[in-house]
Amino acid sequence: MISDLNIFLSKTMTITLTYQHQFPYSDRMKMVMIVAMDEDCNIGSSGELPWRLKSDMIRFKSLTEGDGFNSVIMGRKTWDSLPADFTPLPDRTNIVMSRDTNWYADGAVTALYVGRAIEIALADGCDECWVIGGSQIYEMFLERVEEIHVTKVHVGGSGNVSFPVWNKINWSEEVIEHVPEDAHNEHATTYSVWTKN
Secondary structure: OHHHHHHHHHHHHHHHHHHHHHOOOOOOOEEEEEEEEEOOOEEEEOOEOOOOEHHHHHHHHHHHHOOOOEEEEEEHHHHHHOOHHHOOOOOEEEEEEOOOOOOOOOOEEEEOOHHHHHHHHHHOOOOEEEEEEOHHHHHHHOOOOOEEEEEEEOOOOOOOEEOOOOOOOOEEEEEEEEEOOEOOEOOOEEEEEEEEO
């Protein structure tokens, strides 16, 4: 009986410690990723989005702003690609990853490494931290997020920048919405949420 209890407690502690090791800040802040990609996993074309998708832009704003206070983490190229009217992205802490210690932009907080970016978001009291690109930033955070919100654009060969290789074995997908092609959406899309098991 005691032996069985010890085995159970050992397994429970292992599971708990493993989860805390993966997401040590999960009780204070949710780490999430959001990306739009085509059928070939292309996410960009020469620093720009390859498609006009109004429904995706509306969803992006709604999700990353949320109901509380959130942050967005992006690379320097993603920051530079933002329209002037939306720089910084309003109502969110804008954290920009850059190796250039002299880089500065109004409305942005610079982080040299992943841990520092997360520290900034935590110190700001953010409820959710959204990783929004580009490719190298996605790769840095891929094993640190709990959810990935994916808009799959039903077209191929759209760009020259790809989402990093992603092993989906330990992830579960929930399809949320299909949006048809129309005057405001250049291509049909499928929006789904992937959750780490």
